[in-house]
Amino acid sequence: MRDRLVIPILLPVLTVGAILLTIFSFGYVLLQLREEGREAWPVAIVVAAAIPLIAAFVESQRAVRGLPLYVLTALPASVILALGLFYLIRPSAETGAEGGAAAAIAAPGPLIEVATDNKFSATSFTIVANQQYTTNFQNNGTALHNWHVQNVKDTAGNDIKTDLLPGGQSATLNFTIAQSGDYTFICDVHPVEMKGTLTVAAEGAQTAAAGGGGGAGGGQAGPGTIVQIASDNKFALTALNATANQQTSLTLRNTGQALHNVQVQGVQDTAGKPVQTDLLPAGQSATIQFTIAQAGTYNFICSVHPTEMKGTLTVK
Numbered sequence: 001m002r003d004r005l006v007i008p009i010l011l012p013v014l015t016v017g018a019i020l021l022t023i024f025s026f027g028y029v030l031l032q033l034r035e036e037g038r039e040a041w042p043v044a045i046v047v048a049a050a051i052p053l054i055a056a057f058v059e060s061q062r063a064v065r066g067l068p069l070y071v072l073t074a075l076p077a078s079v080i081l082a083l084g085l086f087y088l089i090r091p092s093a094e095t096g097a098e099g100g101a102a103a104a105i106a107a108p109g110p111l112i113e114v115a116t117d118n119k120f121s122a123t124s125f126t127i128v129a130n131q132q133y134t135t136n137f138q139n140n141g142t143a144l145h146n147w148h149v150q151n152v153k154d155t156a157g158n159d160i161k162t163d164l165l166p167g168g169q170s171a172t173l174n175f176t177i178a179q180s181g182d183y184t185f186i187c188d189v190h191p192v193e194m195k196g197t198l199t200v201a202a203e204g205a206q207t208a209a210a211g212g213g214g215g216a217g218g219g220q221a222g223p224g225t226i227v228q229i230a231s232d233n234k235f236a237l238t239a240l241n242a243t244a245n246q247q248t249s250l251t252l253r254n255t256g257q258a259l260h261n262v263q264v265q266g267v268q269d270t271a272g273k274p275v276q277t278d279l280l281p282a283g284q285s286a287t288i289q290f291t292i293a294q295a296g297t298y299n300f301i302c303s304v305h306p307t308e309m310k311g312t313l314t315v316k
Helices: 002-035 041-060 067-072 074-089
Strands: 110-116 124-128 133-139 148-153 159-161 170-175 181-186 195-201 225-231 239-242 248-254 263-268 274-276 285-290 296-301 310-315
Touching: 002 041, 002 074, 110 225, 159 170, 225 239, 274 285
Parallel strands: 110 133, 124 195, 225 248, 239 310
Antiparallel strands: 133 170, 148 159, 148 181, 181 195, 248 285, 263 274, 263 296, 296 310
């Protein structure tokens, strides 16, 4: 008697639960594809078209049972669930082996923060008290995002936060913090998912040595530091600055999936070499040093995507 009551109730509940879980998993996969800069709409269209076609075929072929029915229905759902689980448990590309971004002390070069829906590219920065820093904030998502350091004001008494930015926009924030300590930064719209720690070290702390763009601050020792982030297909910064006859360090980090580089057009450095990085595969970074003698404004591009990825370098 109990089995005759439980099975008619339990099977429909389990079926509905499996369907809802598959839908959620598929949506999560599409979101992750979009965050990686890949086109998600073709996948959505193919799956949306396949569902009624499979349903119509199964309905017209009543003899389809057993293994063929599993291949047409449960197997695709299992693949979608497996992909969703993969994206859920895989480590973030921006974090280190222990799950956090590197926390080297940044020199007074820019801090680079890129927001997607709903994640910060860096969740840890370490800076030095009483030194001015610049945060270059880029919103690569579709929702509103900002960058806000909580429970501390800069030396001018201002809140340390950017405006809420729509997707595709960027902002620059200059600030100096006098008090050493650990401060939490968040996106005001998504404070639970998007947060990190800004560590302010006491004055006299040694700054990070110049390297390949792996430090959390994205900066390098000394003046003339540029940190550029490339995604598919966009530069985080479209306006760069340098000083004539002064060495500039340019670090490019490729957070996209396609090949990207930075090439400054119409000028060579004082050594007679072109000002450009190598083409970088996904997840890699590179640093070049150059000195430009002639003041002026020069265009820079990604050689692979010159129409979408471009900007200006102003040399004063």
